[in-house]
Amino acid sequence: MSANTGILQSEKLTEYILETSVFPREPKILKELRDATASHPWGFMGTAPDAGQLMALLLKLLNAKKTIEAGVFTGYSLLLTALSIPDDGKPSNEGTFDFAFVDADKRNYWNYHERLVKRVKIGGLIIYDNTLWGGTVSWSEEDVPAPKRGVRQSTLTFNKAIASDSRIEISVASVGDGFTICRRAH
Numbered sequence: 001m002s003a004n005t006g007i008l009q010s011e012k013l014t015e016y017i018l019e020t021s022v023f024p025r026e027p028k029i030l031k032e033l034r035d036a037t038a039s040h041p042w043g044f045m046g047t048a049p050d051a052g053q054l055m056a057l058l059l060k061l062l063n064a065k066k067t068i069e070a071g072v073f074t075g076y077s078l079l080l081t082a083l084s085i086p087d088d089g090k091p092s093n094e095g096t097f098d099f100a101f102v103d104a105d106k107r108n109y110w111n112y113h114e115r116l117v118k119r120v121k122i123g124g125l126i127i128y129d130n131t132l133w134g135g136t137v138s139w140s141e142e143d144v145p146a147p148k149r150g151v152r153q154s155t156l157t158f159n160k161a162i163a164s165d166s167r168i169e170i171s172v173a174s175v176g177d178g179f180t181i182c183r184r185a186h
């Protein structure tokens with residue numbers, strides 16, 4: 001079983017969701033990429049399949065055509081995006097976008113946000129991955145392993161800032177390692 005416990009912090013519940021609702025519907029080519037990524041020493045960095053399933057649904061709801069991604073790694077989230085947009089859609093890094101996905105340098109999430117919020121169309125979405133940082137955002141600092149403290153601190157600062165950004169509407173979804181979904185309001 002592949003499930004890392006994700007933000008639910010329950011191996012059984014994570015496995016239940018993955019086995020019942022996610023893996024049976026996962027496109028074969030995405031499964032192959034996920035399996036190949038699992039043998040990579042940093043395979044844990046790939047976007048979680050339950051979070052990916054939500055992202056695919058949002059891409060389709062939005063009928064997103066122009067998308068951008070920051071932080072690609074083996075490309076699970078990028079391939080999923082390509083499979084979820086219409087044939088005339090295109091991942092790109094130029095112009096304006098219907099949809100942006102950020103899973104890169106966690107310490108720079110606010111800098112990505114300041115740039116993207118101007119380039120995502122009104123009504124478009126920006127999703128930030130790992131915004132619950134393994135659940136450590138709710139822990140006392142002394143309980144957090146030292147190597148995780150720096151990014152935890154950046155994440156706490158980012159989460160506060162984004163919660164009070166009036167340019168967007170947000171929802172924090174407890175999938176994968178935490179997805180903050182932002183809709184550009186104006």
Ligand SMILES: C[S@@+](CC[C@H](N)C(=O)[O-])C[C@H]1O[C@@H](n2cnc3c(N)ncnc32)[C@H](O)[C@@H]1O
Pocket residue numbers: 045046047070071072073074075076077078103104105
């Ligand atoms: C968590 S992984 C992304 C996983 C990806 N969503 C997937 O499903 O394969 C983060 C990636 O961001 C890249 N990265 C880190 N800092 C970056 C930066 N400043 N600019 C661009 N990419 C960066 C890392 O090299 C890594 O490939």
